[in-house]
Amino acid sequence: MIQSHLTPKWRPVRPLMVFLCFFLFSSSGTSQEAGISGRVLERETRQPLEYTNIVLFSADDSTQVAGTVTDGKGEFVLKNPSPGQYYLDVLFLGYERQRFELEIGQNPVAMGDILLSPTAVLLGDVVVEGERPSLTYEIDKKVIDVSQLPSTISGNAAEVLENVPSVQVDIEGNVSLRGSGNFTVLIDGRPTILDAQEVLQQIPASAIGRIEIITNPSAKYDPEGTAGVINIIMARRRERGLSGLLTGNVGLREKYGGDALFEYRVPGLNIIAGGDHNNRIFFGREREENSYAFQNSTNFTQTVGDARWGRYSWSLRGGAEYMPSELDLVRFGLRHGRRSFERRSTLDHEEWSLASPQRIVNTNTIHRHRGGQFTSIDVGYLRTFGGAGHELKADLQFGFDRSDEYTISELYDGPGILEGRRTTEEGPETEFEGKVEYVLPFGENRRFEAGYQGESESSGEKTGLHEYDSVSGGYQSLTQFAHDVKYVTNEHAVYSLYAGEIGPLGFQGGLRGEYTQRKIRVQNTGEEFGIDRWDFFPTVHISYSFGGVHQILASYTRRINRPRGWELEPFDTWMDANNVRRGNPGLSPEYIDSYEIGAQTALGGVSLSAELYRTVTHHRIEDIRSVYSSNVTLRMPANVGRDYSLGTEILVNFDLMKGWNVNVIGNLYRFEIDGEVLGESFSRSSTNWSTRLNSSLKWGTTQFQVNTRIQSPTVSSQGRREGFVSLDLAIRQELFNKQLTLIAQARDIFGTERREFSSRGTGFSTHQLFDRESPVVMLTVRYTLGGFKAEEHERSGEEGGEGGRDEF
Numbered sequence: 001m002i003q004s005h006l007t008p009k010w011r012p013v014r015p016l017m018v019f020l021c022f023f024l025f026s027s028s029g030t031s032q033e034a035g036i037s038g039r040v041l042e043r044e045t046r047q048p049l050e051y052t053n054i055v056l057f058s059a060d061d062s063t064q065v066a067g068t069v070t071d072g073k074g075e076f077v078l079k080n081p082s083p084g085q086y087y088l089d090v091l092f093l094g095y096e097r098q099r100f101e102l103e104i105g106q107n108p109v110a111m112g113d114i115l116l117s118p119t120a121v122l123l124g125d126v127v128v129e130g131e132r133p134s135l136t137y138e139i140d141k142k143v144i145d146v147s148q149l150p151s152t153i154s155g156n157a158a159e160v161l162e163n164v165p166s167v168q169v170d171i172e173g174n175v176s177l178r179g180s181g182n183f184t185v186l187i188d189g190r191p192t193i194l195d196a197q198e199v200l201q202q203i204p205a206s207a208i209g210r211i212e213i214i215t216n217p218s219a220k221y222d223p224e225g226t227a228g229v230i231n232i233i234m235a236r237r238r239e240r241g242l243s244g245l246l247t248g249n250v251g252l253r254e255k256y257g258g259d260a261l262f263e264y265r266v267p268g269l270n271i272i273a274g275g276d277h278n279n280r281i282f283f284g285r286e287r288e289e290n291s292y293a294f295q296n297s298t299n300f301t302q303t304v305g306d307a308r309w310g311r312y313s314w315s316l317r318g319g320a321e322y323m324p325s326e327l328d329l330v331r332f333g334l335r336h337g338r339r340s341f342e343r344r345s346t347l348d349h350e351e352w353s354l355a356s357p358q359r360i361v362n363t364n365t366i367h368r369h370r371g372g373q374f375t376s377i378d379v380g381y382l383r384t385f386g387g388a389g390h391e392l393k394a395d396l397q398f399g400f401d402r403s404d405e406y407t408i409s410e411l412y413d414g415p416g417i418l419e420g421r422r423t424t425e426e427g428p429e430t431e432f433e434g435k436v437e438y439v440l441p442f443g444e445n446r447r448f449e450a451g452y453q454g455e456s457e458s459s460g461e462k463t464g465l466h467e468y469d470s471v472s473g474g475y476q477s478l479t480q481f482a483h484d485v486k487y488v489t490n491e492h493a494v495y496s497l498y499a500g501e502i503g504p505l506g507f508q509g510g511l512r513g514e515y516t517q518r519k520i521r522v523q524n525t526g527e528e529f530g531i532d533r534w535d536f537f538p539t540v541h542i543s544y545s546f547g548g549v550h551q552i553l554a555s556y557t558r559r560i561n562r563p564r565g566w567e568l569e570p571f572d573t574w575m576d577a578n579n580v581r582r583g584n585p586g587l588s589p590e591y592i593d594s595y596e597i598g599a600q601t602a603l604g605g606v607s608l609s610a611e612l613y614r615t616v617t618h619h620r621i622e623d624i625r626s627v628y629s630s631n632v633t634l635r636m637p638a639n640v641g642r643d644y645s646l647g648t649e650i651l652v653n654f655d656l657m658k659g660w661n662v663n664v665i666g667n668l669y670r671f672e673i674d675g676e677v678l679g680e681s682f683s684r685s686s687t688n689w690s691t692r693l694n695s696s697l698k699w700g701t702t703q704f705q706v707n708t709r710i711q712s713p714t715v716s717s718q719g720r721r722e723g724f725v726s727l728d729l730a731i732r733q734e735l736f737n738k739q740l741t742l743i744a745q746a747r748d749i750f751g752t753e754r755r756e757f758s759s760r761g762t763g764f765s766t767h768q769l770f771d772r773e774s775p776v777v778m779l780t781v782r783y784t785l786g787g788f789k790a791e792e793h794e795r796s797g798e799e800g801g802e803g804g805r806d807e808f
Contacts, residue, residue, distance in 0.1 A: 035108050052076075142214075161230070175230075251776065251779070260276075327383060334376070346363065405426070661698075663693075666691045690711045745777070
């Protein structure tokens with residue numbers, strides 16, 4: 001057995017010592033300050049009512065003293081009103097107003113559960129004084145209200161994220177978080193068996209309620225992923241009876257899709273059913289130039305031609321929530337579907353060498369396909385214990401995924417095939433995951449959380465290589481490149497977290513311990529290797545609020561990026577005719593130390609937020625390229641060293657005039673990487689920046705939006721990616737009291753969002769240029785049935801509120 005050189009070690013780090021001292025200090029007895037707290041629930045279903053308006057008035061002259069809105073659990077806190085006589089209004093559109101007379105002294109006032117009953121509301125009599133903000137901050141996350149992003153319902157979750165801070169989306173819809181594509185995606189706080197990029201491509205934007213961006217996750221979250229967590233919270237509604245949401249979209253050149261979501265709600269029971277289908281095909285032109293130095297010979301290739309690629313998917317989903325009592329909730333969910341990715345290229349292929357400069361011109365066709373079916377089943381249970389926030393939650397999830405892939409690359413001289421290669425990868429994956437969480441509140445503004453999370457994953461992968469035989473006219477298998485690999489992974493994690501407030505100071509500290517056991521067996525050779533280790537992850541979050549709308553936040557977290565199974569395979573796998581992949585059994589995980597400090601405020605109608613962040617990645621993993629043969633490169637993952645990022649992210653949001661909103665997001669950071677590649681030391685750096693300017697003009701039921709994005713170049717250990725600029729337009733029209741919505745979009749109006757990449761190493765150099773079709777035009781129609789509309793909330797002059805927390 002080959003055992004990874006990693007041994008279970010843990011060295012205490014300074015941030016952990018700081019956290020322990022802070023934890024002990026926070027746990028010591030401190031006097032509670034006066035305040036008002038409670039939780040707002042729907043009377044019949046006992047579901048929390050998020051964004052309920054809580055407004056405190058003076059009993060003497062009826063002037064407003066303070067205000068806030070409830071969070072995702074229906075909870076609210078009004079801090080430190082002066083002693084005196086007051087009355088408190090609780091307002092939520094479509095529900096009866098509740099008013100309470102209060103006498104506030106030196107002790108906190110606990111309102112407990114406030115139950116609201118639905119009431120008939122004439123929309124013509126309701127005056128909406130403002131809209132809730134699209135972005136709010138909590139101590140450990142940014143919360144984006146998707147309904148306040150006007151042009152995002154026409155596509156999928158990836159398109160929604162184009163207007164979200166800390167997130168970038170490239171021309172193919174691939175998402176990165178703070179410049180990294182390695183992040184975790186959760187749906188309603190729960191993991192999914194699919195790859196993060198696949199999930200974001202499949203979730204319909206119209207079914208999303210809000211998105212949580214968690215760049216420094218607390219100890220309750222799985223630390224896997226270098227960049228953090230994107231949590232997709234699906235849209236919910238409050239009305240009883242049957243309602244639905246229907247969306248269809250169509251674009252130029254094989255782009256179409258649609259989704260449907262129906263919900264039936266009665267007291268104690270909620271049933272959801274839906275489905276979606278999407279076909280997104282894109283077209284472009286690519287150019288690639290390569291040079292290879294191999295065995296005293298230098299060879300060159302150049303390919304130019306057209307490409308067609310895209311994604312196809314469909315899925316069916318259903319679920320139910322049942323409340324056998326006011327304190328218990330049982331949930332069940334099921335999703336089944338199929339997705340695939342396909343790319344076809346027809347290229348003019350030229351090949352020559354220094355020894356033979358005469359160019360040989362042929363035609364090269366490449367067809368790559370990856371896809372398969374998936375199924376996920378999850379069940380859950382929630383038990384509340386009467387007090388606000390005191391609960392026990394359990395989840396169990398099963399997932400099955402089949403992802404088969406093949407690539408066929410053929411070189412033609414006229415009608416005949418000169419040479420051809422067909423590579424295959426196939427295999428199923430089965431995953432079980434369980435999670436138990438317990439939350440115990442202390443007093444009005446402190447809580448202790450503890451939990452266990454376990455995961456067991458089993459998968460297999462069969463790889464093969466076939467070469468074209470001109471004699472037989474078919475493909476023959478090369479058995480030396482055929483492998484059958486089995487993976488078994490077990491992970492167990494326990495965590496504890498303590499959070500609370502001391503006046504304007506909020507704090508949250510946690511510690512997570514994880515045990516990882518991974519075994520990999522190459523069936524055809526009997527070779528085995530794996531990982532067996534403990535890791536520990538401390539987290540600290542601090543916030544300080546002053547002046548009502550001003551807040552400062554600071555945090556530290558430690559994360560991990562474990563090598564994927566194929567990155568450890570000690571054999572060659574052909575990816576296509578010009579690229580071979582080889583795993584590295586001695587690969588170490590990446591460890592990431594992440595520090596953030598941020599501030600948000602509102603000045604004269606202008607909302608401002610700024611974050612300063614610093615990340616250090618130890619044992620950075622990169623695919624290192626080298627020459628395999630005269631026109632083939634080898635890609636092998638390696639720990640190349642460390643990288644450092646120091647940057648700032650700024651968000652400015654303001655209204656130029658009534659109905660005209662401007663949103664500017666800027667990110668500037670210094671990136672450095674140093675280490676060793678193939679025995680040679682290196683050090684590279686770049687100053688990277690990006691900016692997005694979103695301008696939205698609204699008059700009546702019509703809205704027009706212009707989005708501009710600029711991305712600077714950046715570097716890696718062996719390469720450089722060039723920057724780009726892009727301009728998008730969208731117009732939205734609402735009809736029939738917002739039951740029918742029409743949206744027209746045109747993306748990359750001037751065709752400037754191109755991809756350009758160059759790479760250089762010992763014995764090779766590569767330059768790639770890719771131009772996508774432009775503009776990409778889409779038309780979307782959305783129809784709401786039976787009140788399934790974006791929630792509208794009566795505002796009473798408060799300056800905003802907290803975003804939602806995890807919902808069950």
